[in-house]
Amino acid sequence: xxxxxxxxxxxxxxxxxxxxxxxxxxxxxxxxxxxxxxxxxxxxxxxxxxxxxxxxxxxxxxxxxxxxxxxxxxxxxxxxxxxxxxxxxxxxxxxxxxxxxxxxxxxxxxxxxxxxxxxxxxxxxxxxxxxxxxxxxxxxxxxxxxxxxxxxxxxxxxxxxxxxxxxxxxxxxxxxxxxxxxxxxxxxxxxxxxxxxxxxxxxxxxxxxxxxxxxxxxxxxxxxxxxxxxxxxxxxxxxxxxxxxxxxxxxxxxxxxxxxxxxxxxxxxxxxxxxxxxxxxxxxxxxxxxxxxxxxxxxxxxxxxxxxxxxxxxxxxxxxxxxxxxxxxxxxxxxxxxxxxxxxxxxxxxxxxxxxxxxxxxxxxxxxxxxxxxxxxxxxxxxxxxxxxxxxxxxxxxxxxxxxxxxxxxxxxxxxxxxxxxxxxxxxxxxxxxxxxxxxxxxxxxxxxxxxxxxxxxxxxxxxxxxxxxxxxxxxxxxxxxxxxxxxxxxxxxxxxxxxxxxxxxxxxxxxxxxxxxxxxxxxxxxx
Numbered sequence: 001x002x003x004x005x006x007x008x009x010x011x012x013x014x015x016x017x018x019x020x021x022x023x024x025x026x027x028x029x030x031x032x033x034x035x036x037x038x039x040x041x042x043x044x045x046x047x048x049x050x051x052x053x054x055x056x057x058x059x060x061x062x063x064x065x066x067x068x069x070x071x072x073x074x075x076x077x078x079x080x081x082x083x084x085x086x087x088x089x090x091x092x093x094x095x096x097x098x099x100x101x102x103x104x105x106x107x108x109x110x111x112x113x114x115x116x117x118x119x120x121x122x123x124x125x126x127x128x129x130x131x132x133x134x135x136x137x138x139x140x141x142x143x144x145x146x147x148x149x150x151x152x153x154x155x156x157x158x159x160x161x162x163x164x165x166x167x168x169x170x171x172x173x174x175x176x177x178x179x180x181x182x183x184x185x186x187x188x189x190x191x192x193x194x195x196x197x198x199x200x201x202x203x204x205x206x207x208x209x210x211x212x213x214x215x216x217x218x219x220x221x222x223x224x225x226x227x228x229x230x231x232x233x234x235x236x237x238x239x240x241x242x243x244x245x246x247x248x249x250x251x252x253x254x255x256x257x258x259x260x261x262x263x264x265x266x267x268x269x270x271x272x273x274x275x276x277x278x279x280x281x282x283x284x285x286x287x288x289x290x291x292x293x294x295x296x297x298x299x300x301x302x303x304x305x306x307x308x309x310x311x312x313x314x315x316x317x318x319x320x321x322x323x324x325x326x327x328x329x330x331x332x333x334x335x336x337x338x339x340x341x342x343x344x345x346x347x348x349x350x351x352x353x354x355x356x357x358x359x360x361x362x363x364x365x366x367x368x369x370x371x372x373x374x375x376x377x378x379x380x381x382x383x384x385x386x387x388x389x390x391x392x393x394x395x396x397x398x399x400x401x402x403x404x405x406x407x408x409x410x411x412x413x414x415x416x417x418x419x420x421x422x423x424x425x426x427x428x429x430x431x432x433x434x435x436x437x438x439x440x441x442x443x444x445x446x447x448x449x450x451x452x453x454x455x456x457x458x459x460x461x462x463x464x465x466x467x468x469x470x471x472x473x474x475x476x477x478x479x480x481x482x483x484x485x486x487x488x489x490x491x492x493x494x495x496x497x498x499x500x501x502x503x504x505x506x507x508x509x510x511x512x513x514x515x516x517x518x519x520x521x522x523x524x525x526x527x528x
Contacts, residue, residue: 036069036077039113039120042250042265053123056093056103058133060228062221064265064279064298065099066250067113067120075255080263081299083113093124098297099263100280105129135229136237138174139244139270143281143315144222146171147296148204148215155212163211165189172317172503172510178236195230221280242270247282247318255325255352256302264298264322266313282315292324302326306353319508327354339397363388366396374403376412407446414442420490421458422476433465437472455491474524484518 041051056063069079085095092109094102101111106129111122135141142151151157151167160166164185168176181189181200189199199208205223206214216223229235246269254262266282267275284294291309294300300311306328313320332351338344350357361369367387371379379387387399403409415438423437424430444454461470477483481500488496494507499514 035071035116036079036118037072038070039079039083039115039118040068040070041111041113041120041122042066042068051122053125054101055125055127056101057126057128059103059129059131060224061103061129062280063101063277064263065095065101065111065113065122066263066265067099068251069115069118076251078254078260078262079113079115081261083115086112086114087124088112092126098299103129132228132232134235134237135225135232136241137178137229137235138237138316139241139268140225140281141229142171142174142177143278143283144226145177146314146316147222147281147283150212150215151177169502182234182236190230190234192230192233195227198230201226201230242272242274244316244318245269245271247313247315247320249313249320249322251322252320253323253325255327258302258304258306258326260302260326262300262302262322262324264294264300264311264313266298266315266320268315268318278315282313285312285314286310287312291326300324317503317508317510325352327352329354330356332356363396367399370396370399370403374400374412375406375408376415377408404448410442410446413445414438417441417445421473422486423472424476433469433472433475436465436469440469459487459491474526478526480518480521480524483521483524484514487521488517 054063065080065085067079067083069077071077080099081097083099085097085099087093087095087109089107089109091104092107093104093111095111096102099113101124103126106126109124109126111124113120113122145151145156145167149155151169151171153169156162156165156167157169158166161180166180168174171177191198195201201216201223202208203210203212204214204216204226205218216226248267248269250265250267251262256262264279264284265277266279268278269275279298280296282298284296284298284300286292286294286300287310288307290303291305291307292300292302292311294311298313300322302309302324306326309324309326311322311324313322332354333356335347335350335357336343338347346357349355364384367379367384371377387395392398418434418438418441421437421441423434423441425434444457458470458473461468461474463471465471474483477486485495485497488494494509496509496514496517499507499509499511501511503510
């Protein structure tokens with residue numbers, strides 16, 4: 001709601017009008033020297049912090065290592081799949097070429113990663129390597145179904161299930177899943193006497209006909225975990241078992257080159273404070289597959305498209321995000337001094353992306369764009385002539401402020417806010433309410449009312465229509481669920497509709513969040 005002044009009208013189009021890919025490309029950012037000058041195991045997303053000794057417990061425990069290389073220009077490069085690993089003494093742990101560490105026996109070992117004459121070390125302490133820990137169904141088994149898409153909406157996760165077998169959508173109701181899998185149909189899907197012949201496993205590896213095709217490999221960690229679970233008698237877990245409290249993805253963000261790769265590591269944090277690596281059981285979903293792809297092992301591969309990409313990592317009901325930036329790499333010259341916060345943010349992004357801004361548009365183009373965007377009209381002929389003849393270097397800033405002070409601005413944006421706030425006429429008697437609410441919105445914009453104040457006055461509106469027209473919003477959205485959904489989408493920029501029936505598939509919001517939020521509106525009452 002605050003006024004925004006700028007004399008760089010073309011830049012207000014942000015990055016959309018910038019040429020994002022150019023024939024032949026640019027070499028400055030993407031062909032920089034990528035040979036690391038130092039290496040370090042990355043345990044907390046911080047290259048400058050020496051990792052503490054790694055403590056692992058239990059038979060079959062695995063842990064995804066991350067090795068980052070510091071570059072001469074101050075940047076970082078993922079070297080997890082490029083380094084050579086060695087563990088001494090032998091027989092305590094084993095490390096694969098991809099940095100997956102496996103427990104062998106009790107003891108302390110030193111893991112060394114080396115590349116190009118540089119090396120880094122990590123101490124690993126192993127206890128109870130021969131002890132098989134009880135498996136918790138919700139914590140360890142349900143995520144396998146999610147990763148294999150068994151509980152997706154197109155398979156067993158739909159309301160009616162699939163071919164007589166159903167699971168909760170995306171595994172958000174593990175207690176129900178346990179009942180369906182273990183007890184339904186007399187437990188026909190599991191065979192503890194011969195675990196490898198359980199229908200769950202034979203269908204999963206497609207050794208018997210399965211409508212969903214092959215979902216598991218016999219040599220995969222997920223298959224081995226399911227086999228152990230059936231062998232243990234399909235334990236559900238104890239109520240005292242720790243529950244998942246949070247999810248971490250390392251690194252959280254990274255600047256990368258075209259065709260670059262980044263191995264991710266996912267850590268599950270439990271209510272007892274313990275941390276477990278769940279990289280191989282988590283689900284990785286990039287938001288733009290034209291920029292990057294993500295493998296089942298957490299390896300993110302950049303393509304030949306510069307830009308920003310976010311990889312959502314899901315495990316049980318938690319989500320974390322890895323953000324990567326792939327610069328275009330074009331040289332960015334000296335930019336003008338920012339005159340407002342928007343300029344500062346845009347200029348910083350242009351430098352980060354290596355994207356030069358568009359050239360400054362001419363006065364006629366600026367006048368037309370500013371008039372249409374701010375006041376919803378084309379400039380009058382006399383107004384255009386005066387603006388084009390004006391030699392004042394600050395005339396663009398003055399034009400923006402003049403348009404923001406005009407009644408056309410308030411009326412234009414009041415119309416848009418009226419539509420967003422459902423100010424519509426359902427019957428002829430609604431006309432006075434519609435005009436009163438529209439006028440209140442127009443007056444608020446004309447007074448340059450701050451956005452947070454306008455939102456507060458709408459949501460906390462009380463009284464009658466004549467003394468407080470903002471109550472008209474509650475006349476259109478009368479149910480707590482409607483009020484919650486409109487509030488979240490209009491004022492918080494978040495859609496919560498999915499969470500009414502199930503945990504949001506692409507967000508962290510649960511049904512509990514949905515109904516807890518809607519409870520804030522449960523005390524709204526109507527009179528008359």
